[in-house]
Amino acid sequence: MKPPFKLDAHPRRPRPLLSEPPADYFDKLPMHIMTRLPRAEAPGTAAGGRWLAWLSPALRTGLASVAVLGGFAASFYLSGPPAAGSASAATASLDAVPRTELVGYLLTSGARVETTDLAVLTAANPGLANGFLQATEDELTEALDAQPSEDLTYLL
Structure with a gap:
């Protein structure tokens, strides 16, 4: 066993004394290192970008912002209006279905259409029910009066 x-228990070796650095050594060190580096041409001094160096930083920032926003606006302008063909195709296919069949579908329990949905629809289009609802005004009033309602919004 060790x-x-x-x-x-182990004696130390004596350390050699360090000499002091020359005066202003650490002040001159960065410049000494920079002079030893190879010089490369700055990217802003290229033939096409020399005029940017003459502009103030604020003007360069503004110019960059205008270029980005202009590109963004141009992309929206060039994309054009949304395709209206898909909306017109859906409307045309819905117009081909008979209204009685649509009403029958909406009134089934599986459709999950509530009376508030229909009330909003008829409020936006008051004459919507005239094409498929054949009832006199007295019959409608009697049917509406028979409905229990806590919300007076749709009764006025």
């Missing part, structure tokens, strides 16, 4: 290692 004896345990104790640092205090």
Whole structure:
């Protein structure tokens, strides 16, 4: 078995004394290193970008912002209006279905259409029910009066 290692039992080697750096060594060190680096041409001094160096930083930032926003606006302008063909095709296919069949579908329990949905629809289009609802005004009033309602919004 090895004896345990104790640092205090080992003598230290004497350290050599360090000499002091020359005066202003650390002040001159960055410039000394920079002079030894190879010089590369700055990217702003290329033939096409020299005029940008003459502009103030605020003007360069504004110019960049205008270029980005102009590109964004141009992309919206060039994309054109949305395709109206898909909306007209859906409307045309819905117009081909008879209204009695549509009303029958909406009144089935599986459609999950509530009376508030129909009330909003008829409020937007008051003459919508005239084409498929054949009832006199007295019959409609009697049917509406028979309906229990807590919300007076649709009764006025």
